[in-house]
Amino acid sequence: MAQVTLDEILVILKEHDLLVNSQLNNLRLSFKQIAYNSKLVSGKCLFFCKGNFKADYLVDAQNRGAIAYVAEQLYDQVALPGIIVTNIQKAMSLLSAAFFGYPQNSLPTIAFTGTKGKTTSAYFTKAILDRTYRRRVALFSTINTIVGLNPADSVKSNLTTPESLDLFTNMAAAVHNGMSHLIMEVSSQAYKKNRVYGLHYNVGVFLNISPDHIGRNEHPTFADYLHCKEQLLVNSTICILNADGTHISDIYYAAKATTQPENIFIYGREAKVAELGIPVDFQYESVADSLAENKIKLVANTEHAKRLAIDGTYEISIPGDYNEGNAVTAAITSALMNASSEDIAYGLAHTHVPGRMEIYPTKAHGTIYVDYAHNYGSLHSVLNFLEAQKPTGKTVVVTGSTGDKGVDRREGLGKAINEFADEAFLTTDDPATEDPQTIAAEIAEHIDQRKVKVVYIADRKAAITKAVFQSAPGDVVLVAGKGHDAFQKIDGQNVPYEGDAAIVANLVKGL
Ligand SMILES: CC(=O)N[C@H]1[C@@H](OP(=O)(O)OP(=O)(O)OC[C@H]2O[C@@H](n3ccc(=O)[nH]c3=O)[C@H](O)[C@@H]2O)O[C@H](CO)[C@@H](O)[C@@H]1O[C@H](C)C(=O)N[C@@H](C)C(=O)N[C@H](CCC(=O)O)C(=O)O
Numbered sequence: 001m002a003q004v005t006l007d008e009i010l011v012i013l014k015e016h017d018l019l020v021n022s023q024l025n026n027l028r029l030s031f032k033q034i035a036y037n038s039k040l041v042s043g044k045c046l047f048f049c050k051g052n053f054k055a056d057y058l059v060d061a062q063n064r065g066a067i068a069y070v071a072e073q074l075y076d077q078v079a080l081p082g083i084i085v086t087n088i089q090k091a092m093s094l095l096s097a098a099f100f101g102y103p104q105n106s107l108p109t110i111a112f113t114g115t116k117g118k119t120t121s122a123y124f125t126k127a128i129l130d131r132t133y134r135r136r137v138a139l140f141s142t143i144n145t146i147v148g149l150n151p152a153d154s155v156k157s158n159l160t161t162p163e164s165l166d167l168f169t170n171m172a173a174a175v176h177n178g179m180s181h182l183i184m185e186v187s188s189q190a191y192k193k194n195r196v197y198g199l200h201y202n203v204g205v206f207l208n209i210s211p212d213h214i215g216r217n218e219h220p221t222f223a224d225y226l227h228c229k230e231q232l233l234v235n236s237t238i239c240i241l242n243a244d245g246t247h248i249s250d251i252y253y254a255a256k257a258t259t260q261p262e263n264i265f266i267y268g269r270e271a272k273v274a275e276l277g278i279p280v281d282f283q284y285e286s287v288a289d290s291l292a293e294n295k296i297k298l299v300a301n302t303e304h305a306k307r308l309a310i311d312g313t314y315e316i317s318i319p320g321d322y323n324e325g326n327a328v329t330a331a332i333t334s335a336l337m338n339a340s341s342e343d344i345a346y347g348l349a350h351t352h353v354p355g356r357m358e359i360y361p362t363k364a365h366g367t368i369y370v371d372y373a374h375n376y377g378s379l380h381s382v383l384n385f386l387e388a389q390k391p392t393g394k395t396v397v398v399t400g401s402t403g404d405k406g407v408d409r410r411e412g413l414g415k416a417i418n419e420f421a422d423e424a425f426l427t428t429d430d431p432a433t434e435d436p437q438t439i440a441a442e443i444a445e446h447i448d449q450r451k452v453k454v455v456y457i458a459d460r461k462a463a464i465t466k467a468v469f470q471s472a473p474g475d476v477v478l479v480a481g482k483g484h485d486a487f488q489k490i491d492g493q494n495v496p497y498e499g500d501a502a503i504v505a506n507l508v509k510g511l
């Protein structure tokens, strides 16, 4: 049974230089529950006071049975003993791992970071390793959290990377359920908020970085965003890097600071990493790159890459040239976890990622694509790929942008629309506390409206419907940004929403 004693807690906090003082001194005192949300407290719980915290929550926790708390300050209003620390998020992560008996030691873990491609790469990897390990592969992704084989072990995720206590709860559940491996996405926010503090991965993948998540509630600067993402490499035994992304020198030296070059695998389309003057370990090229067929040839260039024995031609189930790199990372990570090239071939050819490049052909109208692209990098990648398919009609984009976060996305979406689209329907996408029309106007500022026709329709379903019905054969309609998301975040509430994919699937019936 999970538990942690005061003795262990104080040792850990002292070791990490986090302890200020403790009002508790019975070293044998054992906590049978830990929580950071008062509503979940029951029994003899150790409670963590973190984030935008109010003393009333601690009163609530005490009323429900909490016997002590960990915080960065004393709460005199509450007659509970406190353990005071310098950083509550770091303390919570370390103590959660200890409470659950360090489940990561029994769960070889592959972690993906990157501005784009985390979910897709994680799904490719899961499809491969599911075959190797008879589905005993846990997944913590933006879409789903899977900790076991039963339907009840699979739930929708709230965050890309969960709060540390939830992360270790899920890891412990996965171990308990007999899962053999874990694949997880690690967001830059997870490092910024110390959600993964002290966690080490067997394999860490850095997919790419482009400006995103920079703004008032996220990262103050791009440098901070890059620094947070690079922490994944410092915390990984084996690092996998993309030679074709920007900032490769920075990223490579971050990896090399703690990892022997022998344990770094660089992949790319060219034979060399130009900026570094070293060969890539894995080189790949498109053999087929159309909507009907996506296929790559993968070749190992260096001795340590050759040892993985995964040279070959692989079919990829999801179109888009950018998915070729995602597939390569899945092949390398899976091989490092002992998957055969047959398992890799099967997994890459049989992966489905909800809301990523879903295609709905119609007879009387155009082809409708639903995709999760919601910043410059991703929208540019998708539109660039669709343009390469040489559509005979016009290109129409339906999109919006989030409120209170990723404010720089507005310029990026406008820029990508300007580069590729003939028409844009701007609409609502998680406006939070902002006005969606104002957000749309800020996107439109970056579109040359002499070239691209811009229409604003607040209701997202109405915007999608209009775009689909007015399209003609040969047109491309890209509904970008929400995929299968079944809510709109408005004023702190998750307001139910059908989801782009469900709306399009219904609309195209009979078209
Ligand atoms: C800014 C930020 O990181 N906020 C996160 C943080 O909020 P917080 O700690 O301030 O929590 P809060 O909701 O204000 O509440 C304060 C504390 O009081 C407790 N409480 C509250 C009410 C009550 O009755 N009793 C009680 O005890 C809460 O449980 C909490 O511990 O902890 C919460 C979970 O414990 C997260 O849901 C929340 O994420 C916000 C909402 C969020 O969406 N963050 C985004 C930006 C994010 O992290 N995104 C990344 C992906 C983006 C990327 O790719 O980088 C992700 O990993 O998902």
Ligand SMILES: Nc1ncnc2c1ncn2[C@@H]1O[C@H](COP(=O)(O)OP(=O)(O)OP(=O)(O)O)[C@@H](O)[C@H]1O
Pocket: 114, 115, 116, 117, 118, 119, 120, 121, 142, 160, 185, 207, 208, 322, 323, 325, 326, 355, 356, 357, 371, 372, 373, 374, 377, 378, 379, 381, 382
């Ligand atoms: N390697 C890539 N490079 C550029 N764009 C990509 C790449 N992979 C996927 N995309 C685009 O980004 C969208 C989101 O992909 P995915 O969900 O895999 O990324 P993510 O990193 O998990 O994103 P998010 O942080 O927004 O959840 C896709 O629908 C596609 O448009």
